[in-house]
Amino acid sequence: MKQRSSWQRTHTCGELNLAHKDQEVVLNGWIENHRHHGQLVFLDLRDRYGITQIVVDQEAKGTAAGTFDVVKRLGAEDVISVRGSVRARDADKVNKNRATGEIELVALQVTVLSEAETPPFEILDKVEANEELRMQYRYLDLRRRPLQEALLKRARFVTAIRNYMQEHRFIDIETPILTKSTPEGARDYLVPSRVHPGKFFALPQSPQIFKQLCMVAGLDRYYQIARCFRDEDLRADRQPEFTQIDIEMSFVEEHDVLDMVEGMVVQGMREGFGIELPQPFPRFDYFEAMDKYGCDKPDLRFGMTLVDCSALAAKSDFKVFKGAVETGGIVKGICAEGAAEKYSRKGIDELTTFVTGLGAKGLAWAKVTATGLEGSIAKFYEGDKGKELCAHMGAKAGDLLLFVADSKKVVHKALGDLRLKVGGTMGLRDPKVFRCCWVLNFPMFEWNDEKGRWQFAHNPFSAPVNWDVKDFSVDTENIRSRAYDFVMNGWELGSGSIRIHRTELQARVFEFLGISKEQQRANFGFLLDAYKYGGPPHGGIALGVDRIVTLALGREGIRDVIAFPKTSMAFDLMAEAPGAASPEQMAELQIASTAKRPG
RNA sequence: GGGGGCGUAGCUCAAUUGGUUAGAGUACCGGACUGUCGAUCCGGUGGUUGCCGGUUCGAUCCCGGUCGCCCUCGCCA
Numbered sequence: 001m002k003q004r005s006s007w008q009r010t011h012t013c014g015e016l017n018l019a020h021k022d023q024e025v026v027l028n029g030w031i032e033n034h035r036h037h038g039q040l041v042f043l044d045l046r047d048r049y050g051i052t053q054i055v056v057d058q059e060a061k062g063t064a065a066g067t068f069d070v071v072k073r074l075g076a077e078d079v080i081s082v083r084g085s086v087r088a089r090d091a092d093k094v095n096k097n098r099a100t101g102e103i104e105l106v107a108l109q110v111t112v113l114s115e116a117e118t119p120p121f122e123i124l125d126k127v128e129a130n131e132e133l134r135m136q137y138r139y140l141d142l143r144r145r146p147l148q149e150a151l152l153k154r155a156r157f158v159t160a161i162r163n164y165m166q167e168h169r170f171i172d173i174e175t176p177i178l179t180k181s182t183p184e185g186a187r188d189y190l191v192p193s194r195v196h197p198g199k200f201f202a203l204p205q206s207p208q209i210f211k212q213l214c215m216v217a218g219l220d221r222y223y224q225i226a227r228c229f230r231d232e233d234l235r236a237d238r239q240p241e242f243t244q245i246d247i248e249m250s251f252v253e254e255h256d257v258l259d260m261v262e263g264m265v266v267q268g269m270r271e272g273f274g275i276e277l278p279q280p281f282p283r284f285d286y287f288e289a290m291d292k293y294g295c296d297k298p299d300l301r302f303g304m305t306l307v308d309c310s311a312l313a314a315k316s317d318f319k320v321f322k323g324a325v326e327t328g329g330i331v332k333g334i335c336a337e338g339a340a341e342k343y344s345r346k347g348i349d350e351l352t353t354f355v356t357g358l359g360a361k362g363l364a365w366a367k368v369t370a371t372g373l374e375g376s377i378a379k380f381y382e383g384d385k386g387k388e389l390c391a392h393m394g395a396k397a398g399d400l401l402l403f404v405a406d407s408k409k410v411v412h413k414a415l416g417d418l419r420l421k422v423g424g425t426m427g428l429r430d431p432k433v434f435r436c437c438w439v440l441n442f443p444m445f446e447w448n449d450e451k452g453r454w455q456f457a458h459n460p461f462s463a464p465v466n467w468d469v470k471d472f473s474v475d476t477e478n479i480r481s482r483a484y485d486f487v488m489n490g491w492e493l494g495s496g497s498i499r500i501h502r503t504e505l506q507a508r509v510f511e512f513l514g515i516s517k518e519q520q521r522a523n524f525g526f527l528l529d530a531y532k533y534g535g536p537p538h539g540g541i542a543l544g545v546d547r548i549v550t551l552a553l554g555r556e557g558i559r560d561v562i563a564f565p566k567t568s569m570a571f572d573l574m575a576e577a578p579g580a581a582s583p584e585q586m587a588e589l590q591i592a593s594t595a596k597r598p599g
Numbered sequence: 600g601g602g603g604g605c606g607u608a609g610c611u612c613a614a615u616u617g618g619u620u621a622g623a624g625u626a627c628c629g630g631a632c633u634g635u636c637g638a639u640c641c642g643g644u645g646g647u648u649g650c651c652g653g654u655u656c657g658a659u660c661c662c663g664g665u666c667g668c669c670c671u672c673g674c675c676a
Contacts, residue, residue, distance in 0.1 A: 033636075040633040053636065076626085095636055104636095118627060121610055124637085128625085129610060132668045185676040205676090232675040233600090446676090456676045567668065 007081040007111050014050025016100050020086040027052060027105060028113065030143065031078050032123065041071050045082065045105075048148060053095070053104040054082050064109040071107070077116035077123065083109040131559075136573040138564055150561045154549045157272025158225055161245055164267045168260065170223040170247070175210035177203060177227070182523050184460060186230035189240070197590040203229035206542055209527050211248040212461065212499060215538040216530040222248045225545065234568045236557035237491075237547055241566075247496070248540030254482060254498060257539050258283070258438055261486065261494070265436065265543075273552040281436040286480070289439045294332075294416020296442070299490030300435035302428035306332045306415050307393050309403065318380040320364065324405035331405040332415055333364075335393045336422050339400035340367035348375075354421060355404060360414035364403040368395045377403070420490065429489070431554040436488045441465055444481035445472070445513075454513060458483040460524075461506070462497035472512035486543060493548050496541025503531040 004010075009028040016025065029047040039058040044051050056071045057063070062085075074080065084105040095101030120137055121129030125145045134141040141147055165172070181188045181202035188202035204210075206228045214222040226246045234240065245264075249257060262281055269275040282300065289298050292305045313321035313331035321331050343351070352363040366375035366389075373386045381389050393401055402422070404414045423429050444464055445454040454476055456462070462481040469479060486494030500506045506528060510520050520528060546558040559565040566572050586592060 033638095035635050035638050036632085037635065037638080038632040040635080042635050042638085044636070051636095055634085057633075059633080090634090093634065093636090097636085101636090118609070122626065126637095130605095130668075132606095133610080135668090182676095186674085230675060233673085235675090236670070238675070450673095459676055462676095568670085569667085571667090573668090 006083075007113065009081070012049035013045050013047040013052045014099055016052055016086055016103055016105065018088055018102050020103065021088050023086050024083065024108070025086060025105070026081060026083045027054075028081050029079070030116075030123075031074055031076055031080065033076070034074060036072075039068075041068075043071070043074065043080075043082075045080070046143075050099055052100045053098075054084065054107050054110075055087075055104050056107045056110065060106060062108055067107060067110050070110050070112060074110075074112070075116070075118070077119050078112060079114035079116065081111040081113055082107050083111075132567075132573065135559075135565065135567065138574045142563065147560070150549065150553055150555065151563060153272055153553060154545070154561055157268050157549060157552070158545065160268045160271035161264060162225070163271075164264045165223045165247075168221070168263075170221040171219055173211075173214055173219065173222050173224055175204070175207040175224065175226065179204050179210075180523075183519070184456065186232050189229045189231050192589040192591050194589050205230050206244060207246050208459065208461070209524065211246060211540060212527060212535075212538065213530055215248055215250045215501075216533070216535045218250075218536075220250045222246075222540075226542075231570075234566075234570060236559075237550070239546065239558055239562060239565055240570045242558070243545040244542040245494075245545055246540070246542045248538060250536040250538045252498070252537070252539050254440060254484060254539070257496060257498075257541055258484065261541055261543070262436075265486070265548075268548075269434070269552060272549075275434055275552060277434055277436055281438055281486075283438040283440060286439055286442045290412055294412040294414075294419060295490075296439050297485065297487045297490055297492045298437060298439075299420060299423065299429065300437050301430060301433050301489060302423050302426075304334050304336060304419050304423055304428070306334055306412070306419070309333050309389070309392060312389060312392060313405065316380055316385075318364070318377055320362070321377075321380075321403075321405050329405060329407050330411055331403060332411050333393055333401055333403040334415055334419050334422070335395045336400040336402065336426060338398050339422065339426055340369075340398050342426065343367075343400055351402065351418065351422070355414040355418055358414045358417055359410045360404045360406055362404075363418075364405065366401045368397050368399045368401065370397045373401075375401075434488060434552070436486070438484055439487060440482075440484045441480045442483040442485070443477060444479045444483075445476050447477070456513070457481065458495065458497055460509065460513075461499045461527075463500045463505070467505070472509065482539070484541070486541065488548070488551060491547060491551055493551070494541050494543035496539065498537070498539035501531060501535040501537050503528055506531065 007028070008026065010025045011020070011027060013027055013029045027045055029045040031043055032046040032051060033044040035042040041056040043054040043056070045054050056068060058068050082105060084107045086103050087106050089102060089104055119140055121133055121140070123140060123143045162172070178191060178201040181190065181200065186205050188205065190200040190202055193199045193201060207224060207226050211222050211224070224246045226244050227241055228244055229241050231240060232238070247261065249260065262279065266277050266279060269277050284298070286296060289296055291308070292298070294306050309331045310325050314325040316322050324331055348363070348365055355363045364377045366373040366377050366381065368390055372378070372383070373381050390396070395401055402415070402418060404411045406414070420429070443457050444462065446457040448455045458481055462483045465480040465482055472479060482498035484496055485492050500509065507520065546561055549561040550558045553561065555561060564572065564574065571577070
């Protein structure tokens with residue numbers, strides 16, 4: 001027989017119903033609300049599982065002496081234990097908004113476990129206090145149901161992922177948190193070493209190199225729910241520390257990784273959030289995604305794809321169209337189905353302002369009517385020409401056509417963003433609908449204007465699509481890597497690649513980017529050495545847990561799904577971290593601060 | 600690092616062109632009330648208008664600086 005103190009609960013605040021009628025039970029919890037009626041008091045008692053109404057009746061039989069005096073003094077957030085009898089409510093007194101609404105607990109005895117001061121904000125499901133205050137008192141904010149629900153579902157999701165990985169022979173391997181700084185990529189968080197004066201550990205931006213070493217070690221399939229750290233400026237979807245599902249597999253090609261991860265995501269979304277994802281996830285070549293959606297993370301909840309109209313534009317009388325093509329640019333359009341009515345002249349002006357803000361010189365448009373086109377380009381597309389354009393765009397009466405003529409880069413940026421904006425306005429981006437896809441074969445390098453040199457587009461270890469590429473300096477911008485992104489609803493949620501597993505090729509990539517032998521040795525020496533002793537072909541991916549959960553739950557930002565987040569200035573308002581180090585600590589670490597405003 | 604928004608009672612907000620004693624809802628405290636469930640009714644406490652400085656007879660309001668929070672561009676291989 002388990003021991004239970006008299007104050008300890010027999011049930012939770014979410015589970016009592018008519019089946020427990022007339023039973024004597026004990027509940028523990030926080031007082032969410034209290035309603036005093038003189039000789040009759042109602043308490044809403046809350047715990048993680050729900051809310052149960054407690055009734056304290058001065059005149060009820062069997063109530064312990066003094067109970068009513070205790071209850072009269074109770075207030076919000078006091079922690080109490082209630083021994084009572086479960087009573088069915090009369091039909092007209094049932095609260096249909098609560099799982100426990102058919103019953104109430106008639107108090108026989110009330111014990112105060114902990115008194116609460118008036119909280120700085122009311123603990124209600126609906127957010128009333130501002131986020132700054134809520135972050136300062138995060139432990140109070142976390143009492144709110146929406147936050148608890150996010151943490152619960154996040155945990156269920158991660159558990160589903162772990163189960164899936166376990167089922168597929170992956171080994172959960174912990175990699176170092178105290179590791180080494182690398183020059184490329186994000187700014188590192190540094191940790192001074194006491195026993196190595198003047199030297200610093202870096203917190204990992206990701207376990208990238210270690211997971212590849214796991215492959216060299218022959219561990220074959222690695223995964224980790226890994227904390228990562230990046231000291232860059234923050235956004236609604238970025239925290240200085242965040243969590244990745246990190247995966248690496250040996251002896252694989254792209255489709256092996258993609259198939260495996262696809263199954264994992266489907267299982268995680270189903271078991272974590274009850275979301276069924278349509279399969280298979282479409283797989284786009286990078287340039288195909290850019291051509292059709294104007295971006296490398298397409299939102300597939302709706303169509304409205306970009307249609308190339310350059311050929312039609314070239315023979316047009318419209319100078320803007322014709323001129324763009326003649327000077328090496330392109331003309332593309334989108335067809336917003338049924339949007340003609342939704343956009344007034346003023347609405348279209350706003351769209352024009354929107355695209356000019358993205359670098360476009362203007363926005364050409366036309367509304368399709370039963371008789372032809374209306375709008376800025378109508379006079380160039382009368383009669384058959386108009387019909388030809390509509391046929392090309394797949395447009396029918398009531399649709400709105402929007403065109404941008406410019407360089408390919410500008411057209412894709414402007415129309416890609418415009419597509420999302422118009423799609424949003426037309427209600428095509430339903431937050432309860434989820435569509436995933438893969439984007440493959442990203443460019444291997446990108447030009448860094450500031451530094452005046454090429455740099456990795458993805459990471460230094462991504463293999464080129466063509467293993468035999470002789471010279472990276474030839475046609476550099478068209479060299480593709482075996483890198484892929486996982487995308488859901490227009491969010492990049494994961495990124496990975498098939499890796500380079502041979503020293504020679506890795507060395508040539510570094511060499512091309514002007515990373516000297518010395519730098520290579522200093523930064524990645526142990527990885528390059530490892531490959532000398534037999535590195536298997538391998539590849540992997542990392543998925544952002546915080547972002548997936550945020551998207552699945554339809555929350556505003558990732559702070560909503562992290563128990564103890566930091567502000568956009570990377571400050572923990574509750575713990576007041578970071579904080580000052582004492583002179584003694586600094587001296588022991590042999591470091592000094594040059595900050596103008598210490599502590 | 601740049602741009603934008605915000606900062607007034609514990610909380611959410613208001614306050615006319617710069618003008619009397621800075622208001623309301625809610626919370627809290629006190630009172631009434633035996634069927635409420637965002638209880639209701641009556642009364643009350645509660646303010647360095649983020650901070651510093653300037654303009655002015657007079658500043659919540661205008662100006663400069665500063666601190667904090669949020670969004671965003673750069674940044675985040």
